[in-house]
Amino acid sequence: MxxxxxxxxxxxxxxxxxxxxxxxxxxxxxxxxxxxxxxxxxxxxxxxxxxxxxxxxxxxxxxxxxxxxxxxxxxxxxxxxxxxxxxxxxxxxxxxxxxxxxxxxxxxxxxxxxxxxxxxxxxxxxxxxxxxxxxxxxxxxxxxxxxxxxxxxxxxxxxxxxxxxxxxxxxxxxxxxxxxxxxxxxxxxxxxxxxxxxxxxxxxxxxTQSPLPGFYFRNSWVKNTVRFSTVIIPIVLLANFKFPKNYKEITGKYLVKNWSLNNAVKSNNACADSVLTKVFIDRGDFVLEYNSYLRRYIGGYKYNPQTREITAIWRYPFNNHDTLFAKMLPGNAPDKRVLIGRMGKENFRIDLLKVSPVN
Structure with a gap:
């Protein structure tokens, strides 16, 4: 025993x-x-x-x-x-x-x-x-x-x-x-x-010997190649995929502190739909929010770290075809930014306060 x-x-x-x-x-x-x-x-x-x-x-x-x-x-x-x-x-x-x-x-x-x-x-x-x-x-x-x-x-x-x-x-x-x-x-x-x-x-x-059928190839090299293809094929496919880049210097949630349109200062206290209140920039999206999450411009963007230029093309709302061209400039404090540019025929300047993620 x-x-x-x-x-x-x-x-x-x-x-x-x-x-x-x-x-x-x-x-x-x-x-x-x-x-x-x-x-x-x-x-x-x-x-x-x-x-x-x-x-x-x-x-x-x-x-x-x-x-x-x-x-x-x-x-x-x-x-x-x-x-x-x-x-x-x-x-x-x-x-x-x-x-x-x-x-x-x-x-x-x-x-x-x-x-x-x-x-x-x-x-x-x-x-x-x-x-x-x-x-x-x-x-x-x-x-x-x-x-x-x-x-x-x-x-x-x-x-x-x-x-x-x-x-x-x-x-x-x-x-x-x-x-x-x-x-x-x-x-x-x-x-x-x-x-x-x-x-x-x-x-x-x-x-224990399995009764299930296996790979039957005369050459073991071919057999192993077939097995490893389940890993190689996805990697090859992903190699051709355009991954969104994470630009840490601009990524984040911003509150609009002051902004002007065509050199005219806009009020942030108004309740109108046209009041810009927040800006969101992440890996793939550039979002402008006007007083509510129900009123947003959402689009993809390209960013040039050397020139600080941002180009955003809107996919929502569907009737907005005005491409945004702007520069993200540093403000007078680590958590502040200035967005200057144009969208359609209108020029703008936006003073931003970064609230998330915190540097």
Whole structure:
């Protein structure tokens, strides 16, 4: 009979402790709602980890004397890992089905896009279609249930891994560090459960002969060329693509502080549609906004860094055929610019204040 190393018990116990603490704290937060006690939560978590550490030391001494069944204890804590993961993800899934997640106040959705926090942007995107959220919830619950049964636990772990990897990437880019640590530990715990069956998976994926047909070429060089063509062809196609350039010296969002048309100073306080208020320049677009996002000139542009000349050709509105010719000159401060030129038969001068991105 193969003897189970004590290190496997230590790993199973440690992972169960970490995931168990996170799940316990989450249950506490849900029950207490807004009455959270962060310091108490951390004390409870550290106490549990300390108890587990002491237990591992005691069990190691007993195992070295042959007084402890390492295999039995290891199996128990591996099952505990599965239980905690399933409990946590089923809670998340039920919350999604009950529409307790991905809800954004309608008032916030009317705010400017750039003012909405990163987490709310993500929640608004996924919450726009409730069916998408429900499908993710069902997959979370189904994978978690599969994780609880002996015959389907590997299938459950493989089902949950891509879901958790997707959540992991979203949380890394949109949420705070605590959530990132949380989802990282849970994802690694699922990877741990999958690796428990590493021998079976390795045999299935890398050693078992596949009945599917392969590439049949007499020359191996031709075979490999066909394979690599799936990478070479897209690269060749992209080599002929005209990528928009990023001119950092002009890229950004600008507020119009003062402007004049045909040497006549225009007022920025008027509510008329003809009042220019904002200018946007990014990789591919040059945009003039007149008092509202509903009134914009949008077009592509070319820029010459040496002469600072900008040429913009409008594609919206469709009836505007007046090409813009201008120069972007530095202002009297690092965040100020002056746009001087003509559009159609009209000459203009625009004093701009750069607000995003900040230099």
């Amino acid at each position: 193969k003897r189970t190393p004590f290190s496997q018990l230590a790993w199973a116990c440690a992972i169960a402790a970490v995931i168990g603490v996170f799940v316990l704290l989450r249950i506490t937060n849900v029950m207490m709602q807004f009455g959270r006690a962060p310091k108490l939560e951390w004390v409870i978590g550290l106490a549990i980890w300390l108890i587990m550490l002491i237990c591992c030391i005691i069990w190691q001494r007993k195992a070295s004397r042959g007084e402890l069944d390492v295999t039995l204890y290891t199996g128990f804590w591996q099952n505990a890992v599965r239980y905690f993961i399933a409990l946590d993800l089923i809670m998340f899934g039920i919350e999604k089905l009950c529409h307790l997640q991905f809800n954004i106040p309608l008032g916030e959705l009317d705010n400017p896009f750039s003012s909405i926090p990163r987490q709310d942007l993500m929640w608004a995107f996924y919450g726009h279609f409730r069916l998408l959220v429900d499908i993710v919830a069902v997959m979370q619950i189904a994978g978690s249930v599969l994780l609880l049964f002996r015959r389907t636990r590997l299938l459950g772990a493989i089902t949950l891994l891509p879901l958790l990897l997707n959540i992991l990437l979203l949380d890394y880019f949109y949420l705070d560090i605590i959530i990132q640590i949380y989802i990282t530990c849970e994802t690694l715990a699922v990877v741990y459960l999958i690796l428990l069956k590493y021998d079976r998976l390795s045999e299935f994926f890398f050693h």
